[in-house]
Amino acid sequence: AARNHAIRLAKGNIIGIIDDDEFPPPHWLATLYEAVQTFEVDGALGPVIPFFDQRPPVWLTKSGLCDLPQWRTGTLLKWHQTRTGNVLLKKDVFDRHGICFDKTFRTGGSDQAFFRHAMELGFRFIAVEEAPIYETVPxxxxxxxxxxxxxLVNGFNAQKYLAGERNKLKSTAAILKSAIALPVYLACAPICxxxxxxxxxxxxxxGFYHLSRLAAVFGIELRKKRDF
Incomplete structure (x- = not known):
């Protein structure tokens, strides 16, 4: 709701969005803007790099759980590769068809739902690896x-995306994937x-992700509170 309100109040033609636990380096915004102009697209997303004020547990850094995927500059992104943690968008993306962030996603997920809708309308977004921002991991x-x-939250939201998937074969395949993956991860846990x-x-x-995804098929939300 706050993002939608801020966008409605915006006077310019460009919208930049980062999260409240992130901070950008110098020239971050200019780099994203130049990429939008150069590649003639509707928006650009930069990488998000974890930042620790203190030394974290070794298992956390070795696990890579804090690391988000990155793509080469100019890569045309798919909706499931998007987020609003580091993005620059033309305001026309919001204004032309009146799209906004869906408030029904109570525990997150409205980012990808927004980009999915925008891409279905023909808007294009690219990655820009030279425009990182840093996310504080407390x-x-x-x-x-x-x-x-x-x-658990991500698994539920992933299944919620699939509920609106027009390609039923694709959504069925995703459910079968989780049904197979869950027992495999459970069996591998002692070895891991x-x-x-x-x-x-x-x-x-x-394993928890696939468990939550399968539970969502039956309308069960295993984690109703988002604490991240």
């Missing part, structure tokens, strides 16, 4: 329970535990 996010709760906490946490995080 000690509250260093616990194992935090990452498992996050996986012997390989280290970071390996076990990766296994459990994926």
């Amino acid at each position: 000690p509250e996010r260093w616990s194992k329970s935090y990452w498992l709760h996050r996986a 535990a012997c390989m280290g906490t970071h390996v076990l946490m990766n296994c459990m995080e994926r």
Whole structure:
């Protein structure tokens, strides 16, 4: 709701969005703007890099759970590769068809829902690897329970996206994938535990994700509170 209100009040032709726990380096915004102009697209997304004020647990950094995917500059992104943690958009993306962020996504997920809608309308967005921002990862996010709760939220939202998928074969395949993946991750957990906490946490995080996704098929939301 806050983002939608801010966008309605904006007077310019360009909208820049970052999260409240992120900070940009110098020239970040100019780099995104130049990419939008150069590639003649409707928006550009930069990478988000984790930043620790204190030394985090070794298992957390080795697990890679804080690391988000990155793509080469100019890569045309698909909706499931998007987010609003580091993005520059033409205001026309919002104004031309009146699209906005869906408030029904209570625990997150409105970012990708927005980009999915925009792409269906023909808007294009690219990656810009030279325009990173840094996301502060406080000690509250260093616990194992935090990452498992996050996986439950993400799994539910992923299935919510699929509920609107026009290609029923694609949505059915995704459900079957989770049905197969869940017992595989459960079976691998004892082996992963012997390989280290970071390996076990990766296994459990994926297992919780697929568990939540399958529960969502039956309308069950395993984690109703977003604490990240």
